[in-house]
Every structure is written in structure tokens, then in C-alpha cells.
Amino acid sequence: MKLLLDDYYRKINYLRLSITDRCNLRCRYCMPEEGVDLIEHGDLLTYEEILGVVEVFARNGISKIRLTGGEPLVRKGVVDLVKGIGEIEGIQDLSLTTNGVLVREYAEDLAEAGLRRINISLDTLRPERFAYITRRDKFKEVWEGIEAALRHRLSPVKINVVAIQGFNDDEVQEFARLSLTHPLHVRFIEFMPVGGGSDWHGEEGISSSQIMEEIREIGELIPVGPQANDGPAQRYYIKGGKGEIGFISPISSHFCAQCNRLRLTPDGQIRTCLFSDDEIDLKGAVRGSRGEAHVEEILHQALQAKPEGHHIGDVRFKKCQRGMHAIGG
Numbered sequence: 001m002k003l004l005l006d007d008y009y010r011k012i013n014y015l016r017l018s019i020t021d022r023c024n025l026r027c028r029y030c031m032p033e034e035g036v037d038l039i040e041h042g043d044l045l046t047y048e049e050i051l052g053v054v055e056v057f058a059r060n061g062i063s064k065i066r067l068t069g070g071e072p073l074v075r076k077g078v079v080d081l082v083k084g085i086g087e088i089e090g091i092q093d094l095s096l097t098t099n100g101v102l103v104r105e106y107a108e109d110l111a112e113a114g115l116r117r118i119n120i121s122l123d124t125l126r127p128e129r130f131a132y133i134t135r136r137d138k139f140k141e142v143w144e145g146i147e148a149a150l151r152h153r154l155s156p157v158k159i160n161v162v163a164i165q166g167f168n169d170d171e172v173q174e175f176a177r178l179s180l181t182h183p184l185h186v187r188f189i190e191f192m193p194v195g196g197g198s199d200w201h202g203e204e205g206i207s208s209s210q211i212m213e214e215i216r217e218i219g220e221l222i223p224v225g226p227q228a229n230d231g232p233a234q235r236y237y238i239k240g241g242k243g244e245i246g247f248i249s250p251i252s253s254h255f256c257a258q259c260n261r262l263r264l265t266p267d268g269q270i271r272t273c274l275f276s277d278d279e280i281d282l283k284g285a286v287r288g289s290r291g292e293a294h295v296e297e298i299l300h301q302a303l304q305a306k307p308e309g310h311h312i313g314d315v316r317f318k319k320c321q322r323g324m325h326a327i328g329g
């Protein structure tokens with residue numbers, strides 16, 4: 001397998017593939033109620049095009065793929081895409097990030113198609129609050145989706161929580177307790193200043209260390225040793241717990257030096273950093289006449305363009321314009 005290195009000698013082996021900007025929820029901090037201007041259908045990469053890209057990327061050193069969105073499960077035929085990606089030589093890890101609403105329906109087919117593990121975003125354990133935050137009354141569906149994911153061994157099932165003051169900060173301990181009673185990996189992700197679509201300003205995010213402090217009131221956080229597929233999460237468990245608790249801290253302790261990822265938007269733009277609006281057009285190469293060599297060339301251009309780090313917290317930082325729903329988080 002080839003090794004993809006960027007200009008800072010970081011090994012890049014991970015592609016986060018956003019396959020749609022559509023979503024069946026309207027989380028207040030992510031998307032306005034009325035939705036957003038959607039990418040035109042003809043501008044979306046087709047599944048055939050996506051598979052072609054993944055083949056070229058995999059030949060060059062990408063071994064890990066995560067499907068995201070928008071909500072990836074609202075795009076028709078997603079199970080076939082999972083199967084197709086899983087069959088590509090060199091892809092060793094295939095996962096999906098979802099809001100969970102449709103997992104109950106798809107878990108079995110996804111597992112059969114070759115999906116290994118799943119991340120389900122869930123910011124509250126209270127049905128009424130869920131309806132408020134997401135503007136949709138779908139807590140029951142999501143919870144049943146989590147149960148279905150566990151049943152079909154999409155393991156580990158990770159629960160991603162964005163903790164926000166005044167929204168759900170009073171549920172930190174309840175989420176932590178979930179890792180005691182269920183074999184779930186509950187991960188707290190710091191709120192990030194991304195996207196234009198929300199009425200959110202960022203001051204309300206809570207740092208991982210604040211959350212850890214609260215959790216220590218219910219039990220000691222014992223570190224989990226490094227394991228395969230470790231991302232940037234700091235991982236812990238509480239003694240006797242069936243699951244884990246993780247912290248992802250892009251703001252309070254950024255992990256740019258270990259960043260191993262590229263992102264591809266639904267309309268075929270490579271983003272080399274979540275927080276930068278500099279995009280590299282891959283779709284032109286995919287649809288152009290120069291074939292795979294051109295796709296490969298764009299991949300290498302992206303590697304050269306990958307910045308050393310984000311500038312959150314310094315004067316150079318500008319909040320990026322493309323919303324999280326169109327990048328994939």
C-alpha cells in the first residue's frame with residue numbers, strides 16, 4: 001500500500017465522505033428551521049463517481065472511509081454504496097455517522113453490506129428536549145436505532161454528544177451513566193465554529209475538561225490504552241461500566257499535528273481542513289476527460305494544500321461558510 005504524506009509529514013489515510021447535504025432533522029445549532037439552499041441534483045457526485053474516487057484514493061493510501069452528510073441514510077441506495085465501498089481493495093475500515101432516525105430501518109442491511117461500526121449523534125436523552133433541539137419529534141426512533149445497531153453488532157456503537165450550555169449541559173452525567181449500563185461509547189465533542197446556517201455564536205460551547213470534571217463526580221475516569229482505529233478521542237471508562245466515555249477536543253486542545261483526514265463534499269470538493277473554506281475541485285477531474293490520472297493529481301494537490309493547523313483562537317481565524325450539514329463534521 002502506498003503512503004500518502006502531506007507537506008508536514010502527516011500520514012493521510014482517512015477520507016470523510018459526505019454524500020448529501022439533506023437532513024431529516026433541523027438541529028438548532030446546525031441548520032435553520034426552513035432548511036438551506038440545497039446542492040442541485042446534477043452537482044452531487046453519483047454513487048458510481050464516488051466509487052471511482054474511492055478506488056483511486058484507496059490505491060494511493062486511503063484505507064479508512066466514513067460516510068456522513070447531511071444525513072447519509074436519507075440518500076437512496078446508501079446500502080449499495082456501503083457494499084460497493086466495502087469491496088474496494090485497500091479499504092480496511094468503513095463507518096457511518098448518522099442522526100439515528102433511520103438506523104432502526106437500515107441496521108441489518110448495513111451490517112450485511114459490510115458496515116463495521118456506526119456513530120449516532122444524540123444530544124439529549126429526554127424526548128421533549130430532543131424535539132426542541134432537533135425541531136423533530138424523533139427520539140423514540142433514534143433510541144430504537146441505537147438498540148438495532150447494538151443488536152446487529154455495528155460495533156462499537158458510538159454516541160456523539162455536542163455539549164452546549166443551556167441546551168444539554170445538565171445531562172452530562174446522564175450520558176456518562178449510559179456507558180455504565182450499555183455497551184456504548186459515549187463521546188463528548190466540543191462545539192465548533194462552523195457554518196453559516198445556525199443562530200449559534202460559539203460562546204456556549206463547553207470544554208472537555210469541564211465535562212470531565214463533572215463526570216468525575218460519579219466515578220473515576222480510567223484511561224483506555226491505545227487501540228486500532230483510534231481517532232482523536234481521549235478514551236476512558238468508569239470501573240464496572242459496559243462502555244466507554246470519550247472526549248474530542250478540537251477547540252481546547254486541537255489535534256492538527258495528528259490530523260490524518262481529507263473531506264469530500266457531496267458536490268465533489270475536497271476540503272483539507274474542516275475549518276477552512278479553501279476547497280479543491282475534484283468533480284471537474286471526475287467528470288473530465290483525463291480520467292483517473294487527473295483524479296490522482298487532484299488528490300496530491302489537496303495533500304500539498306493541507307494547512308498545518310486551524311487558526312481557531314487567533315486573529316487569522318474566519319468562521320467557514322459551508323455549514324456542517326454540507327461538510328459532514
Ligand code: SAM
Pocket residue numbers: 023029030068069070071072097098099100119120121122160162189190191192193194324325328329
Ligand atoms: N446527520 C449526521 C449526524 O447527525 O451525525 C451526520 C452529519 S452531522 C453535521 C455530524 C455531526 O456534526 C453531528 O454530531 C452534529 O451534532 C455535529 N455538529 C453540527 N454542527 C456542529 C458544530 N458547530 N460543532 C460541533 N459539532 C457539530
